Amino acid sequence: MEKIGVGYAYVSDIEKKYVNEALDASRLSQGKMVHRFEKQFAELHSQKYGIACNSGTSALHVGLEALKEKYGVKEDSDAEVLVPAITFIATSNAVMHAGLKPVFVDVDPVTYNINPAEIEKKITAKTIGIIPVHTFGQPCDMDPIMEVAEKHHLWVMEDCAEAHFATYKGKKVGSFGEIAAFSTYVAHTITTGIGGVITTNDRQMMEISRSLIAHGRACTCEVCLASDPTKVCPLRMQTEMDKRFMMVRMGYSYRVGELEGALGLGQLENRDIIMGNRKKNARYLTEHLQDLQEYLQLPAAPDYVDHSYMMYPIVIRKGSSFKREELTHYLEKCNIETRPMLPLLNQPIYKELFGDIEDEYPVAKWIDHNGFYVGCHHGLSKAQLDVIIDSMHKFLAEK
Ligand SMILES: Cc1ncc(COP(=O)(O)O)c(C=O)c1O
Structure with missing residues (x-):
């Protein structure tokens, strides 16, 4: 695949x-x-x-x-x-x-x-x-x-x-x-x-x-x-x-x-195709991952913004019984690419430049260690979105 x-x-x-x-x-x-x-x-x-x-x-x-x-x-x-x-x-x-x-x-x-x-x-x-x-x-x-x-x-x-x-x-x-x-x-x-x-x-x-x-x-x-x-x-x-x-x-x-x-x-x-499909794909993911909200924080946008969904970010909620890497490695094995969610203060070069300051930023620290993203881009088919959704459900069913 x-x-x-x-x-x-x-x-x-x-x-x-x-x-x-x-x-x-x-x-x-x-x-x-x-x-x-x-x-x-x-x-x-x-x-x-x-x-x-x-x-x-x-x-x-x-x-x-x-x-x-x-x-x-x-x-x-x-x-x-x-x-x-x-x-x-x-x-x-x-x-x-x-x-x-x-x-x-x-x-x-x-x-x-x-x-x-x-x-x-x-x-x-x-x-x-x-x-x-x-x-x-x-x-x-x-x-x-x-x-x-x-x-x-x-x-x-x-x-x-x-x-x-x-x-x-x-x-x-x-x-x-x-x-x-x-x-x-x-x-x-x-x-x-x-x-x-x-x-x-x-x-x-x-x-x-x-x-x-x-x-x-x-x-x-x-x-x-x-x-x-x-x-x-x-x-x-x-x-x-x-x-x-x-x-x-x-x-x-x-x-x-x-x-x-x-x-x-x-x-x-082509912007209408590009932007329209991304938003449609993100909505589909949110709709079908809703039931996992106890473990996974999904993107949420207030109704006064129009989110352009470059990616689909997910953060593992505090108190969950599994680590981010267990889930992302599982998804990678299912052929789903994942990326850590914009780690910054814990980058080796920033630790060298600014020291260990992560603890001063509790929300960023939680995201650095628990956040990741998957794609929701305009090239994904419904079948591919379903693979993402099913794989997350399977992983959590085994936990
Ligand atoms: C928030 C943000 N700022 C700046 C950049 C830098 O853009 P570029 O990779 O085109 O230099 C990126 C790239 O990924 C980004 O995500």
Whole structure:
């Protein structure tokens, strides 16, 4: 039997058509496809600007560097950024890549997202911002987060890597903070293979981000970025040095090319199939695993959020007579792929960097040791979902 994986790339004729168009145009670096993808992606998340880049981690890093520039944060400021104690390691790594200090905040035991009630306890005179992470497609409780941010004059950058198109009280994730970072890595919902997108409504943030992903270029207009030989940027020759090749900040090489843009465009056209099937599959799993709730905590979303179900997270309840590994090993033997649920504070590298701090975060600790996820992606058939459901029932019947 084919493995029931956690991720899936749906490549339809639409993606193939756009990729072939890009190949036929003989332009592989950034061009029209990338710009169309960025524009559509941003619009679909209620934002003016989208900047495609080569990973979700780059998107986070650039977002942080842009915020630092906008607010004049000095390199040696010891500034602190609040991040949830449960997230993929890239969130807090990006804070360190930007020379800032991540300060962890415990998470909510039901949504697994940053717990707004814990945020204020972690704010110090050095705190400059908050990164709420919408884990697994479940939007964070944004009202109290925005309230506390406003009260303490902190910026908010949303990590939407796992939550394309999710909404909170009717508003798209990515449209609450000043800037947002998405990943389009293959296990995520809309994919370009590997990649990411920065979104923002702020023109200054867009210009800094565009410059940063392209070595720190002075001019980030579409003509210069796409090196369109048929057009000339009006600013190009206004200075002694051609503006296209003038570097004004320490930048990176985080761009993507036309093939990624073409894939992304196709995926956006298929978004209703992708998102619709995921939600349907997650609902089916919840419906048929309900009777195991005594042992397994299933995802639960309040009715004011639209969860985009990147994965299907499960946490073994306290007091259960079996360990997570017994269940996940059993599922793996049944050909069902499982992954631990975003362990962070107990990662060897974080223990080395931050010490043994897990006990200070009781909810995160419970999840680190008892949480895992299975797939609910758009490629799963009803028969495969039934294998997941039956295997969990069989395992628990033997306990
Ligand atoms: C919450 C979160 N943030 C950031 C990232 C980093 O994205 P990428 O793998 O595209 O760098 C991921 C990736 O899995 C993620 O889950």
